[in-house]
Amino acid sequence: DQQVKQNSPSLSVQEGRISILNCDYTNSMFDYFLWYKKYPAEGPTFLISISSIKDKNEDGRFTVFLNKSAKHLSLHIVPSQPGDSAVYFCAARASSNTGKLIFGQGTTLQVKP
Amino acid sequence: GAGVSQTPSNKVTEKGKYVELRCDPISGHTALYWYRQSLGQGPEFLIYFQGTGAADDSGLPNDRFFAVRPEGSVSTLKIQRTERGDSAVYLCASSPLRASSYNEQFFGPGTRLTVL
Numbered sequence: 001d002q003q004v005k006q007n008s009p010s011l012s013v014q015e016g017r018i019s020i021l022n023c024d025y026t027n028s029m030f031d032y033f034l035w036y037k038k039y040p041a042e043g044p045t046f047l048i049s050i051s052s053i054k055d056k057n058e059d060g061r062f063t064v065f066l067n068k069s070a071k072h073l074s075l076h077i078v079p080s081q082p083g084d085s086a087v088y089f090c091a092a093r094a095s096s097n098t099g100k101l102i103f104g105q106g107t108t109l110q111v112k113p
Numbered sequence: 114g115a116g117v118s119q120t121p122s123n124k125v126t127e128k129g130k131y132v133e134l135r136c137d138p139i140s141g142h143t144a145l146y147w148y149r150q151s152l153g154q155g156p157e158f159l160i161y162f163q164g165t166g167a168a169d170d171s172g173l174p175n176d177r178f179f180a181v182r183p184e185g186s187v188s189t190l191k192i193q194r195t196e197r198g199d200s201a202v203y204l205c206a207s208s209p210l211r212a213s214s215y216n217e218q219f220f221g222p223g224t225r226l227t228v229l
Contacts, residue, residue, distance in 0.1 A: 043117070043206075099146060099163070099169050101146075103148075106153075
């Protein structure tokens with residue numbers, strides 16, 4: 001039972017354009033969501049997060065949107081840069097179990113110069 | 114170093130052998146987590162510690178897997194009678210203070226375990 005799903009295994013975007021990565025979840029107990037970026041041979045690096053009391057959180061070029069009714073979140077990267085090329089993981093946590101992150105399968109983003 | 118470190122970076126073993134994987138969390142972080150990542154998948158939760166005690170071990174797949182954190186800092190993940198299906202990258206993460214809703218987890222580079 002995949003509680004967090006990233007249905008697009010890969011995404012290719014031209015440098016300077018917007019990258020939109022999507023994530024869906026099924027568990028209504030999730031109340032905190034995170035995005036991690038992972039380069040080959042490295043561990044995931046925290047990028048941005050959002051609490052369920054908000055519908056948007058912005059940090060520089062990165063914005064995360066949360067649609068609770070649709071159980072959907074998205075990460076927008078504007079403008080995209082070649083250094084953004086990596087695997088992006090969406091993760092979720094329930095307040096009842098704050099130590100356990102549930103991850104999606106990941107989306108490989110390629111930003112072409 | 115300032116980040117989470119894991120040793121060894123790579124481990125190759127034979128089916129049936131015992132392995133230990135070590136994690137050194139960021140200094141001062143009280144919460145420590147273990148995840149396993151198989152090829153093409155996201156990290157899968159195994160266990161987390163708050164201090165020395167395992168607060169949630171619901172992700173350990175079976176009793177061949179065990180983890181300790183005796184002094185509340187370094188942790189060791191132990192796998193007995195390894196099987197080929199145990200091959201994966203084992204990730205360790207830590208976070209400051211208590212595991213709370215607004216604490217991100219900081220990951221190490223992982224140990225790639227290959228069981229032949």
